[in-house]
Amino acid sequence: MSSHWNRREFLKNSSTATLAALAAGAPLAGLLSGCNSTKINATADTVILLWMAGGMAHTDTFDPKRYTPFTKGMMANDVLSTFKSVPTALDDIYFSEGLESIGKVLNKGTAIRSYVAGDMGHILHSRHQYHWHTCYKPPQSVAAPHIGSWISKQLGPVNSVIPAFIDIGQRFSLGEGEELKAFHTAGFLGNEYGPFLIPDPSEGLESVKPPVGMDISRFEKRNQLYNELMNQGPLGELGSDYQKESMKRSMEQAYMLLKSPEATAFDLSKEPKENYDIYNTGKFGLGCLMAKRLTEKGARFITVTTEYEPFKNWDTHDNGHTRLADMKKQIDGPIAQLIKDLDQSGHLDRTLIILASEFSRDMMVEGRPDLKVQEQVNQPDIIDDIKNYGMHRHFTDGCSMLMFGGGIKKGYVYGKTADERPCKTIEKPIRIEQIHQTIYRALGIPEDTHYVIEKRPFYTTPDGLGRAEMDLFA
């Protein structure tokens, strides 16, 4: 009988209804039955996801419309953009004021202006973020893996000492922290493929250094004695087993990472000062710098977030205009520099950089024009106070994304939104399963990648239906 059948037969009995394997501790991930059909040529090895957490208004960022400056007594419904438009590297393509630097490198990537976010009723940011990152709408009867975990599972690390999935900038002690945790997970793929969390990039080095107060020689000695005692112990008589083997292996890996030269990638102080200063716009900017350094040393999937905290950062329920001016200062320089630096070091060709947000915002429409949901922001029809001047409602029908490198077209604009309210997608709507499959395609991961869990196939995108958008590729 072919081994294929044995494997299937075995898995039929082994795929548990509980995500984990045996109480005894079966190595879960190794037991999952998967299926990869055809091999695709990858155009990227690394993915960097720049996450604009909280809902980034497209008309005030990468898809500006008619600008109406603030005046007391203005009609809210007249306002489409609260910033001027500024030129980009492409003719007739404009970004919103404050994003000039990113605009200047648009000739190295593609702006997507037609992302349509999922419809999930009464808006809860963390639910839409869950959907964006896993491609599944919560709740699910099995724990859905983060896209970074899928990639980590399918491809493993680029450099074996750098964790395959690194998550920079998100703390979980904030509002909706539990909901954020629910998708920052490898789910049924198993902890091994979960995110390596660096909540604060300026302290990232701590994560890959020997414990506080331990110098490297003591660290090395400790490890050496550990190995000696392990080998000296009477364990040999008891025979080897998979738990012991996996413990030994992972301890070795951890040791390698912590004392490897690559660990310096986490050390931002090693960056030349003039470059460091460009990135140093705050936590997000430094996260971009760390992403750059890790990419150059061989990372697989990195996500850098502006951090989600209810009513903070991009989650503009008030003062949208003034707050966006600040947000742009945080992101514009570092993102442009990240692209330039990776381009210069030759990594951009094999690194797919994506900028995205869970949905967009609009001043008037909550949800979609034809599918409005419960409003959460009180927007007066006549604006007297600048705090009401901005995109404050949650809009899902037209969102902007950026993609750079990794085989993506250079100097291209994909899709279109209407120029008048509602500024919804009118050309080439693109949904999350297409985005995910485009990323997988770039990495050479087949569309039908799935694992059998609880006897059901669980695909990277629901039912394995998503298709990569080939128009985005060069």
Next chain:
Amino acid sequence: MKDVKNKSYPRKKLAIVISTLVILCFLQISLNSYAESPTDNVSNDFFWLWRFLGRLHPIAVHFPVSLLLFAALLELFTLKNFDAPSRIGIRLLLAAGTIAAIISAIMGLLLVKEGGYELQASNIHQWTGIGTAFFSAVTWFLSNSIHKKNKRSLINLYRVLLFISAIGVAIAGHFGASLTHGKDYITATIPWSDNYDKSINSKFDVSALKNDTTPLTKQQSIELNVKVRAIFAHNCYKCHGPEKIKGDLRLDRRDMIFKGGENGPVVIPGDPAASDLYRRITLPSNHEDAMPSKGKKLSDEDIAVINFWIQKGAPWPDSSEKSIFRLAPLAPRNPTLPIATENLKNPIDLWTNQYFSANKIIWPKVVDDNTFLRRISLDLVGLVPSGEELEKFAKDNRKNKREIWIRKLLNQKDDYTLHWLSFWNDALRNDYTGTGYITGGRRNITYWLFNAIKSNKSYDQFVKELLNPTDESNGFIEGIKWRGVVNASQRTEMQAAQNVSQVFLGLNLKCASCHNSFISDWKLTDAYAFANIFADTSLEINRCDKPTGKFTGARMLWKELGAIDSSAKREEKLAQLATNMVQASNGRFYRTIVNRIWAQLMGRGLIEPLDVMDNEAWSQDLLDWMAFNFQKNNSDIKELLFLITSSNTYQLPSVSFNDASKIISPQYVFKGRLRKRMSAEQFADAASTIITPIFYDSMSITYVDKKAVLEEIKKQKERQEKKKAEDKKKKKDKNKDKENIAREKKEKEKKERKMMAPKKLPPIIGAAFVRASLVNNNPFLISLGRPTRETVSTSRESQSNLLQALELTNGDRFNSMIQRGASIWKNKYITGDVIIKEIYQQALGRAATKSEYTIAKKLLGETPTPDAIEDLFWIILLLPEFQIIY
């Protein structure tokens, strides 16, 4: 003369209308004799003309009947002036529409007799259609009366009937469209619609098998059949399934598929080339006969699977015989115990003895005292024995000392409870933090759970209180509710159905809660009928998240388990469920828990996976015997634990595997308990015991002391009353503005959420340290395998990984603990020799060997520094010997 003519004209008309209706009724009745059911019996001797006319029905109807709608619309514009110039037009439209309605009703009856349509939707369409024809005819008659005889008093009645007819057209039209094209015909064409036409392509590597000429094993047949059914379900059922039976072909049932369609058999087992089904799916999609005619062409791989399936004789479960899916018997069974031998008294050992002799296994010697004590301590109370205890146990000379010590551990009530709390928290998806709490969509049951475990509540009572809960125990069946719209298969009632069947019956209802399962015989209606028990009213059945317009009553999954009164209130249904579930004759229910407890102790269930209780046990007799006697013995969990741990079977040396996959392979042979790795909680608690508490700080802890909880509830009530009084006062104040109201609403919501959130209180007084089962989930415990409890979890992952190793190597929680512990030990034990002796004794339950001592001494020296002690702690706690339970 004129008068007479005027009188006779409508009468003639009326006569025609009535006779037409009579013909309709006649057709309806007489044609029934042709076919009892349109799905089962489509006669070939059906007169061709009727068939032809019948098929004209859709064309003949759709346009002219809509004239009635148009007539009604125009009528709206003449409401003020009946004699408006459009009157003549309305009358013409009415006449044409009425005639069309009558004709189409006749043709429709002919078509439905020909068959191929789903019964329910077809019935609605049929009767609304006939009704429309009737009402429009009467309307027409009235219209003529008004016009010809100037009976203006009839205008209102006429208008009412006209609008009824128009509504009838709309309803009949809707159901007619669903019949012809399926319910999601229109939305399915929109790519960004949520209903976008989907099809799962379960890939199946046929190429690996193609050249294999050996016949399929039973297991392979099942696999193959499931693949084929998945392909059919997602590509064909729309037109050839329970809802619609195009061409008289149903592909969802064995009898139907081999009966074939109107053109005869479609599958010739063993001969793909001769099978019409195979011919059609391989035709180019523009060919007239190509299938699927409406959806996408099947992928090459799917076609290959079907080809292979037919070639192999088209295996399919025979509903009249045993199902292709193994279904374990439901009833309890009490096999006769093998006769006791001189050495073996424990019933478990008698069964094992029988199993061993059948498998030619010789009983090994049971483990030594140290291994035994460490094993039962960790298994029963989750703690490592102290050095003193090990010594005391070794010196205990009583013959039945092992049994005595098992009893002793089982009587350490708090320790026991705090160990098993983790097991139940995982299974009941009870956690102190997690999704849902933020919007009040989740409830915590820790207080109830803690007391239920501590009082060793009988298992039947335990489950009854979860199924028919109080406010303290309702968290399990209430599930997790996220804000916004959720998939129908994840509504909280369905979550309850899935979780209850998984945890208490070892049954996977997740597939069937979306569509008829193709990995078991469970149907969508079974899942909904079970979910309805947890619902206030009957839930509308959704198939793949699309409403079907159908409903079903409330039922147990097995009718043998008793009835549920569908019309009863939720509380009554839950009470019936609770009683039905725990009844003695529900053998599966007791087998499921016995298998879970067995797996907790032995590292592997008698049946694996634990949630698939339809699989075979490695010893059915042992499982059945234990389950039967567990139930008879007041379903006492502690007694079950005693029975197992006091057996020689439990005390056999542990068995190790190099390849974990062998553990759950069907060829598994029981030779003894598996080597297990400590759980996250066991590891944390062991470190806390030996060195210094790992959880000691302000980390939020869920407390379960009754007095404190009662106090908290009292405080909450006081606060509420105070707030109420304030509110009353405020209400008097009439100057409340909008913002104020909104703020109050928010505060109220916040308060409600707080009520639902777990109660955070100080740790148990008197406990040496905070047990890990009580602390909020955190990166340290997660990395060691504690699940997030967003979904039910009945087993733990215990393989190491890099993230876990990193957490232990430089993670703050672990390293700060050993750092604190080092100073304490330095002051307590002072010299290197004592420290080495103590750490080996306390952590590993033995003295260091000579070479181990040499290495450790090299590190510590005579008077060790705290750093050196810290490093030794780290080394010892990370040794596999420490973390593995032998």
